[in-house]
Amino acid sequence: MTCAHGLLQNHEAAFAIDASRIVFGPRTLDEVGEHAKSLGAKRVALFTDRAVGKLEHVSRARKSLQNANIDVALYDAVHVEPTDASFIDAALFAKEGRFDAYVSIGGGSTIDTCKAASLYATFPADFLDYVNAPVGAGKPVPGALPPHIACPTTCGTGSETTGIAVCDVLALKAKTGIASARLRPSLALVDPTCTYTLPPEVVAASGFDVLCHALESFTARAFSSRAYGLPRPLSQGANPWSDIGSREALRIGGENFVDAVQGSERARDQLAWAATLAGVAFGNAGVHIPHAMAYAVAGLVRDFRMKGYPQEEAMVPHGVSVVVNAPSAFRFTAGTNPERHRIAAEILGDRDGDLSRALETLMRKASVPVGLREVGYTRDDVPALVKGTIVQKRLLSNAPRDVGEAELVELFEGAL
């Protein structure tokens, strides 16, 4: 695990467990009012997007909040795959409403938007101040934020248990985010029944996001390879705590993936639990190359649209933008820790321990695009994809191997 020798070499020998509060189980969304009350809420901003806003989840939550005598104001203009502009719009709503607590209901876009809205309403600043360097100034969040109850309705993202909010900075054509332990929701309320009505394509895309969170946390650079220094970063690298969540998320997620896509409610319950475990793991260890590449893949999209998602705008769903890179990324990292790659592959059902092949098999079974060509990219796009990825320093530095421009060219060519 770790040893005192690390101290002698000025290497990190400790890891932190910043666990989230989680309530998991069917119909728990109906408890949101009681949880909000116990957090001291009297006036709540309820964040969602237009599509989720039409579903019964939001009316259920609203009723529960009203039954607890809490005032509710609805913001249903969350942009799926948020931008700096959509974050700012949400923050204006949050500032004007003078709320003492927040509830978010939806996918990662909604939960992330709620985190950002609460941040800029509570500690106003220029937008780029809190955004990760080098795109932004990477300033620390100055203090605690009001309570936030995050209620995921997809079995993916893990945003409900992390301190990360991701967005596109439109003028810079860069996908980046804000990372601070203070953005972590006060409570994750995970009601797997919310996933029962999701289209199969959405379950497939978000399910691959879950598997990649687990795989990237498990194969990230070891926490003990960092130099010692306080405060410890949010993304500590693979550590004994995140390994527990990663392994179990892979096992449960892998076993239930195909059934969950095909609509089994029992399998969707299990996938939601795997997503929660993977979220806890990656909130603690951090992800690396596939997610770093995904920012560019999603940000530079031309005309790809996926069934099951809004069709108005071209968009590569987050989980797909991640998993199309994953086989190439794990071929690249396999030599750094063959044992971990083999264990992960075997958990996912590849008897020869080939992680990239295990993923490609599952991608075909779930009918998601296998490789970058299938989401509309060609070799000519590689320089732009590399440029959009090289700025993801926080993620790339969590990889088990050094990644520069030459390596990224190889990685993207391998993903075509």
Ligand SMILES: [Fe+2]
């Ligand atoms: Fe993700």
